[in-house]
Amino acid sequence: MSGPNLDIIEINEINGLVQICNDWNRLLAVTPGGNFFQSFNWLKVYWQHFHQKQFLRVFVVREAGEVTGIVPLCVRRIKTKMGTCSILTYPFDDWGSFYGPVSANPEATLNCVLKYVQQTQRDWDLIDLRCVDTDGFDGGATERALDAAGLACAKFEWSQTYYVDLQQNWDDYLATRSGKARQTFRRAEKRVAEEGTVEYLRYRPRGEKCGESDPRWDLYDTCEEIASSSWQGSSTTGTTLSYEDVAQYFRDTHESAARFGSVDLNLLYLSGQPAAFIYNYVYQGIVYSLRMGFNPDVSNKGLGRLLMGQMLRDSMERGDRIYDIGPGSPDAKKYWYTSVENSYRYVHYSSESKKAKMLQISNRIASWYRRDKQDHQQNSLSSKETQTSVSG
Template structure:
């Protein structure tokens, strides 16, 4: 018989650190954002005004699943709405429970939510992978717990799948891009003026966890000189209000062996970077930037091409280039992936019901305009 223990204070997470790591390793596709280290860093910097609800699912005395949840207050035209969701906050694109049996774990955790006093207005489990949507994992778990799940699309993200060889990948690109890549890489490979340094430490357990602050500071300096230096969104690595968060994540990712930082040099000077996290060959592109000199020499293409070529050589599996800027990423991608959501709108919560109508109308507009024609929507469309 499964039982649930709930943790509401971040300092209490330390008691389950070892078991959390064990479950992380047994969870397929687990990312840096599902580590206990990242959750503690996130809560340290952004936890104010939120309510932590980490659900530990136990079989007897053994921890068999972890479901990290948070209650956040989101502003709407109707006022603030309390949303129970995962804590990812759009820092990544995918999130899930940690468990060998995710359906059973999530179902039991949601039953616990059902049985405890409600401190939320709606449940909105976001950042669901396509595999979750195809298997109805979250949907079935919510239904079994007594909720009425409404599927939706949170966003879309662009992937590069490292199948075959680098030459196979090149042949799949447009003739124009293929010619451009080959010409520029050949030119800079022959002259030696440009080279890519890619730093991917193995982690503290392997005694390989130098944070390489030189590369980090170079990336920050490039970001400040690019469009990111003028961004007001607060999500770029050079944005001062989040620098401490990014630095803490940098240290944690380095120690966990999940940092992937690529720097492109022209005549020994750093001109472009890709700041990533990686685990089990899956790379997530957090941020990238090019200096004015890189754009002047057309080296943005070289940076992306050199990174992808290097990943083929390393035997990586995927590169998640993230949502947005699809026109710039389209020529590189091998597929667009749905990032889903599963929402429960309580019948006795008027604000939640109004939001349900709003989300439904938005979905209709998206279909009408052809935006977000995703695998989820195609699956739901009649044949």
């Protein structure tokens, strides 16, 4: 992606992106592993709620007048052990698992933008690209783009998320689960059914392009009420559907996702009473689990397990591809996931920033220390194994 017909424009106001909304949607549809968080619909709501202390820098790549790629970035101030630094990063904040350029060719798009960024006035100390699925849909594109742009970078593990492969039938999937997992699910099926009539509801509107954009606030409110009734009602993490500080963000995103065709709302009723919910976003067969919960006042005999199983089976029958259960809480997800996926962080330290240089040196020393400590532990373990072998 280069040549005399190539140009890049930078947009710094969220409302200025409306003019490329159709191009954004077109490109997202062909982006490898594209997800709802990479949509303009999501970014607009995110920026409305969390734009404070951030400066928007969205780069639009055009070739012969046609938009071929979009790289949403922002400049943000963060605290480090060397003081406050400015980073050029994705406007994402780990709301989902992965993020990246919007393009059929993310590597070429990102490479063009990175070269362009170096020619503009520097307002950052670090380029800090987070939540990159190097081993998945990204396939190393980010690393290669940075290298081709002449931007030496350090690679760090960032997070882990848990996938369920939905491209199989339910019986085959269940057969791969542990005996305890199968037993736990079947016990939940039986015990909940003994308490009353079970009804499963899934609401997945296809979006305003298909004439289906009703947010069904009655269903969303039910999810919120269940969250309030569960342990989440007293949570202080600030991330649950019912938490006051982010509740409006979630509601605004729900409305936007309904218009975009990315709402995937699952409810379980027991004898007519709302009992459990799983709220997801979906895009092109990739389902991301945002929040889930159950009402212990209705039952505490496996509502969450039952709903998860029914939802996964329905997804398999629908032809969904991947269920991303999200990061964290591996013990709660161990019965369900089929693979663990890593996300990575790529950091380039500006040679023109003293803070960046100091931070780079500090990180290298810390990395050497960790590596030395790991080698020492490994050598100690090997020595003990050798001694045990000899003694035996």
